[in-house]
Amino acid sequence: MSKSKKTSVDRRGFLKGAAAGAAALVAKPELANAQQSGVPPNGPQPIQHNANGTAAQPSQVALARETGGRPEASARVIEHPGSDYMVDVIKSLNIEYLAANPGSTYESLHESLINYGDNKMPEFLTVCHEESAVAMAHGYAKIEGKPMMALIHGDIGLQHASMAIYNAYCDRVPIYMVVGNHADGARRRPGVESLHSAQDLGALVRDYTKWDDEPLSLEHFADTAVRGYSIAMTPPGGPVLIVCNHELQSDPIQGSTPRIPKLTQTSPPSGDMAAVREAAKLLIDAERPQIIAQRMARTPEGMTLLVELAELLQAPVNSQERMNFPTRHPLAGVGWQGYQPDVTLNLEVGDILPQARIDRARGAKTINITAVSLTHKSNIQDFGHYADIDLDIGADAQATLPALIEEIKKQLTADRKRAFEARGAKLAPAHKLAWDQQIEQAQYGWDSSPVSLARLCGEMWPLIKNEDWSLVSWQGFINSWPNRLWNFDKHYQYIGGQGAGGMGYGAPAAVGAALANRKHGRLSVSIQTDGDLNYAPGVLWTAAHHRIPLLTVMHNNRGYHQEVMFVEEQATLHNRGADRAHIGTKLWDPNIDYAKMAQAYGMHGEGPITDPNDLVPALKRGLEIVKKGEPAMIDVVTQPR
Amino acid sequence: MKRFLLFSACAVLASAQSPAGDAKHGKELFLTYSCYSCHSFDGHGGAGARLVPMPLNQAGFTSFVRNAGRMPSYSSKVLSDAQLGDIYAYIKSLPTSPDAKNIPLIQELLKEK
Numbered sequence: 001m002s003k004s005k006k007t008s009v010d011r012r013g014f015l016k017g018a019a020a021g022a023a024a025l026v027a028k029p030e031l032a033n034a035q036q037s038g039v040p041p042n043g044p045q046p047i048q049h050n051a052n053g054t055a056a057q058p059s060q061v062a063l064a065r066e067t068g069g070r071p072e073a074s075a076r077v078i079e080h081p082g083s084d085y086m087v088d089v090i091k092s093l094n095i096e097y098l099a100a101n102p103g104s105t106y107e108s109l110h111e112s113l114i115n116y117g118d119n120k121m122p123e124f125l126t127v128c129h130e131e132s133a134v135a136m137a138h139g140y141a142k143i144e145g146k147p148m149m150a151l152i153h154g155d156i157g158l159q160h161a162s163m164a165i166y167n168a169y170c171d172r173v174p175i176y177m178v179v180g181n182h183a184d185g186a187r188r189r190p191g192v193e194s195l196h197s198a199q200d201l202g203a204l205v206r207d208y209t210k211w212d213d214e215p216l217s218l219e220h221f222a223d224t225a226v227r228g229y230s231i232a233m234t235p236p237g238g239p240v241l242i243v244c245n246h247e248l249q250s251d252p253i254q255g256s257t258p259r260i261p262k263l264t265q266t267s268p269p270s271g272d273m274a275a276v277r278e279a280a281k282l283l284i285d286a287e288r289p290q291i292i293a294q295r296m297a298r299t300p301e302g303m304t305l306l307v308e309l310a311e312l313l314q315a316p317v318n319s320q321e322r323m324n325f326p327t328r329h330p331l332a333g334v335g336w337q338g339y340q341p342d343v344t345l346n347l348e349v350g351d352i353l354p355q356a357r358i359d360r361a362r363g364a365k366t367i368n369i370t371a372v373s374l375t376h377k378s379n380i381q382d383f384g385h386y387a388d389i390d391l392d393i394g395a396d397a398q399a400t401l402p403a404l405i406e407e408i409k410k411q412l413t414a415d416r417k418r419a420f421e422a423r424g425a426k427l428a429p430a431h432k433l434a435w436d437q438q439i440e441q442a443q444y445g446w447d448s449s450p451v452s453l454a455r456l457c458g459e460m461w462p463l464i465k466n467e468d469w470s471l472v473s474w475q476g477f478i479n480s481w482p483n484r485l486w487n488f489d490k491h492y493q494y495i496g497g498q499g500a501g502g503m504g505y506g507a508p509a510a511v512g513a514a515l516a517n518r519k520h521g522r523l524s525v526s527i528q529t530d531g532d533l534n535y536a537p538g539v540l541w542t543a544a545h546h547r548i549p550l551l552t553v554m555h556n557n558r559g560y561h562q563e564v565m566f567v568e569e570q571a572t573l574h575n576r577g578a579d580r581a582h583i584g585t586k587l588w589d590p591n592i593d594y595a596k597m598a599q600a601y602g603m604h605g606e607g608p609i610t611d612p613n614d615l616v617p618a619l620k621r622g623l624e625i626v627k628k629g630e631p632a633m634i635d636v637v638t639q640p641r
Numbered sequence: 642m643k644r645f646l647l648f649s650a651c652a653v654l655a656s657a658q659s660p661a662g663d664a665k666h667g668k669e670l671f672l673t674y675s676c677y678s679c680h681s682f683d684g685h686g687g688a689g690a691r692l693v694p695m696p697l698n699q700a701g702f703t704s705f706v707r708n709a710g711r712m713p714s715y716s717s718k719v720l721s722d723a724q725l726g727d728i729y730a731y732i733k734s735l736p737t738s739p740d741a742k743n744i745p746l747i748q749e750l751l752k753e754k
Contacts, residue, residue: 328754439750443741445685452685458746479687485750565688572713577720578733581675640678641687 034122060414080327082218083112083249083259089225091121092260095149095176097515098122098141099133099542103153103161105180108249110151122149125546128538130157132508134164134239136539137175139472139509141168142322142495143516145299147176147232154196156181158204158241163502168239169208170382171499172295172348174232183214183245193246201243201587210238214245219258221248226261235268235298235396236348236371269371270403271395279367279391280407284416286343286365288423289315290335290470291353293324296347296397297441300491305401306347312408316431321350322496326489330436336430343367347397351384351454359389371396382500397571438484450637451612453555457481457527459615459628460553463623464523467491472513473506473526477562478555479641482527492522504535507552511543514550514631523626525551528633530587531560537597543631544602551626552633553619554594556608557640559586598633607635662699662723667731670724680714684735693735702729 086109104111114124127133130152137148152158158179182188182197190271198204202212211231215221221244228240233583238317271279283289291310297303307327310317316335319325324347325332335341343365344355352368359366366389373394393400445452471482474497488494495513498505506528514524533554543550564585568578582588591608598605604625606618615636622632681691686692689712695708697705703725706715720728741747 436751439747442747442750443744444691444738445681445683446738446744446747448681448683448685448738450682452681452683453687458750460751462746487753548749561678564675568675568678569713572715572719575716575718578675578715579673581678639681639683639685639687640646641681 026419033402035086039593049391069499078250078252080253081249081478082221082251082253083109084116086221086225086244086249087112087117087259088257090149090178090220091117093176093226093229093263094331094498095122095147097125098149098151099125099127099512101127101130101133101149101153101157103157103180103196104192105157105182105246105357106151106178106249107180108246109178109180109244112249113151115575125542127508127542129536131164131504132511132536132539132542134161134175134177135166135505136512136515136542137177138164138168138171138499138505138591139495139512139514140268140516141173141175141237142509143470143472143492143513147174147229148512148516149176149178152177152179154182155198155201155204156196158201158530161182162205162208162315163504164508164579165205165239165241166208166380167499167502167505169210169499170350171496172236172238173499174237176229176232177209177239177241178244179241180249181243181245182247183215183243184247185440187247188629202241205241205323207377208239208382210240212241212243214243215248215552216245218248218253222258222260226263230264230265234266234485235399236295236375237298238375239551249328268396269394271369271393271400273407275391275393275405276400276403276407278410279393279601280404280411282343282365282367282391283313283315284408284411284413286315287419288335288337288339288341289313289345290341291315291317291341291345292349293317293319293347293397294321294349295496297322297324297491298396298398301489302401305398305405309401309405309408311424312405312412312420314420314427315345316427321493323488323494326487327483328487328489330428330431331424332506333434334425336426339430340364345369347401348372350382352389353385353387356387356389365390367391367393369393369395369397385500432563440483442485445639447612448639449610450639451609451615452556452639453478453481453641454485456553456555456615456636456638457485457611459612460525460527460619461486463616463619464525467523468521469523469525470513470517471495471526472510472517472524472550473528474498475527477529492517503532506532508536508539508542510550510552511539511548511631513542515546515548518548523551523623524549525553527555528552530554530556530558530592533594534587534592537601540598540601540603540631540633544546547629547641548631549629550617551630552598552631553622554607554633554635555638556592556594556635557638558588558591559640561640562587572580594633598635603630604632605635608637609635610637662726662728662730664727664730664734665726667727667729670728671731674715674720674728676728684732685738692732694737695729695732699729702732710717719754 133150137150140148152161181201182193188194212225215224224242227241232240310331316331316333317325318334340362341364344359346352346368348370356366368389368619442454442458446455470492471494475482476497510526517524564581567585568581571578594606595607609618618634622634627631680692681687684692703722706725708714
């Protein structure tokens with residue numbers, strides 16, 4: 001063991017109750033305290049419980065350690081702990097950042113990262129909740145296209161992180177997670193070390209991690225660490241978990257340092273050529289094809305390929321979930337009014353059944369390309385429904401597009417090319433008409449107070465459009481107004497949604513995405529819903545502490561608005577009034593002051609803004625701060641949606 | 642929307658004129674019964690349809706609310722005709738939005754490529 005002294009105090013539980021008396025207690029001689037408690041100072045310190053089951057006041061030794069009292073000098077020095085080697089392995093993966101809430105199960109690795117590793121590649125980012133750590137990594141990966149690391153404390157931290165892991169899993173986003181554990185029961189002390197450890201720690205989140213492993217030696221750790229990175233990145237991406245036992249971290253390296261294997265990235269699966277040829281034929285023969293793209297463009301190259309395919313076919317592209325296609329491209333949208341697709345090409349669509357039903361009802365053909373078909377699990381139902389479609393290609397859509405494009409070019413005749421051009425000539429004005437109508441709809445409620453979301457997004461656009469901007473928040477709760485008013489034409493300009501619809505993702509994902517944007521000098525803006533922020537607002541402190549420039553504009557409708565509508569609907573279905581729909585759904589009485597919240601966490605905050613005429617000056621002040629490298633928040637009280 | 646328009650047409654034919662409602666009470670009901678949650682505080686829509694300007698007369702409005710399509714229906718047990726009349730009066734009192742032609746920012750957006 002790396003330390004001669006261990007105590008058994010719930011690090012998160014006792015401080016609140018015991019801090020007041022801690023100073024006096026730690027002043028007492030340790031031996032005397034130990035004698036009073038009947039426990040030797042170097043021995044395990046079990047948690048004492050009162051008759052009512054609540055934790056009793058911790059022992060004096062425990063308090064001394066947890067409140068800053070200096071532990072006894074270690075009886076020995078470990079010159080080369082295993083955790084130093086782990087840092088070498090992690091560094092080989094070129095991971096820029098790790099986010100972590102501190103915990104003793106990974107204390108040796110923590111120390112090695114910041115001292116032996118010089119706190120670089122990865123740099124340690126402090127977060128106030130493990131869910132924030134993983135969601136930050138989620139947002140980061142959507143911008144940067146590679147994993148960030150989340151370092152997690154035992155089973156308690158992993159359970160905190162679990163919702164964010166689930167979101168990332170359903171969103172097919174690579175996350176690199178390392179979690180501490182005390183595996184060896186003979187060395188694990190009673191109390192906290194046992195409470196924070198598990199026999200099979202990965203089992204807690206295995207249903208929604210792509211892969212997990214618990215290496216038993218340093219050689220094994222190296223293989224697992226490198227392999228895990230490769231697995232996370234192989235489409236469909238996903239979170240991987242490496243259980244890192246305390247003993248492996250803290251025991252000295254025995255003998256020669258194990259070799260670090262090089263990272264060999266598995267290539268993404270591409271579609272079977274016979275199936276690709278058939279897809280090309282269906283698309284060429286179609287009179288009114290459509291393309292639906294959800295989690296398709298993993299990288300900027302994905303967007304380029306989709307534009308090439310759409311222009312080749314002159315087919316409209318309905319882009320969802322991600323930044324797959326430029327919003328103002330003449331082929332963006334669903335075609336002209338009354339456009340009835342006869343072939344639908346689905347690219348990484350989450351659940352194919354709804355579209356398959358529509359296609360079947362009108363006698364249209366359905367093609368599906370997704371790598372998710374290759375990686376089904378059993379419990380979580382994120383894979384959606386089975387659908388009897390015409391062509392199902394189990395492959396990564398982005399990796400398959402080059403072959404599909406080439407095959408279409410090969411099969412394309414002059415006649416069909418002329419037909420495509422004629423179709424394109426009709427689609428372009430239809431797109432323009434639909435676009436203009438969307439913009440004109442922004443007039444409704446333009447002068448209203450609370451501020452309309454159209455006005456909010458409309459006023460933001462002129463302030464950012466000449467910057468290298470990135471929207472690092474989801475548009476689902478804001479009626480997609482940015483999509484309707486702004487010009488999205490770069491892959492990093494939108495990060496999409498949570499993946500599994502789990503709230504609490506928005507704020508940390510925005511901070512993680514802004515972190516990724518920082519080194520590129522991009523302006524990150526987030527339109528942040530109030531309900532989401534309140535899950536773990538401490539991530540605002542992380543943004544302030546680590547100087548992550550991000551403009552957060554609150555969509556403060558003072559409630560869990562979706563649920564207001566749902567409860568209202570249920571009330572009417574039950575033939576009862578909706579006059580109680582606010583119970584359990586609203587965040588008012590008292591109203592939450594987000595400007596003060598931001599200030600409390602150390603960033604610029606102003607508001608609440610209720611008059612739309614006050615918007616632009618406040619936004620400009622916020623942007624000025626963000627451009628200097630700091631986060632800022634503008635609280636805007638908004639219409640519900 | 643089609644259903645809304647259908648009721649609109651029916652409402653035009655409706656001959657009975659309902660008594661004028663109490664807009665102040667209607668505002669209370671509009672907020673208490675969460676009408677705002679779909680239609681916004683200003684009635685200009687959001688998740689639900691725009692109510693301003695209200696295309697229906699009061700009878701048509703009441704009929705629509707009783708037999709709504711996508712929107713949850715409200716029976717007379719939940720909201721009486723008189724209460725709906727008050728809500729209707731409140732909606733009729735809400736100001737319309739400025740025309741897009743008179744909003745410079747929207748005009749600028751329309752000019753963008």
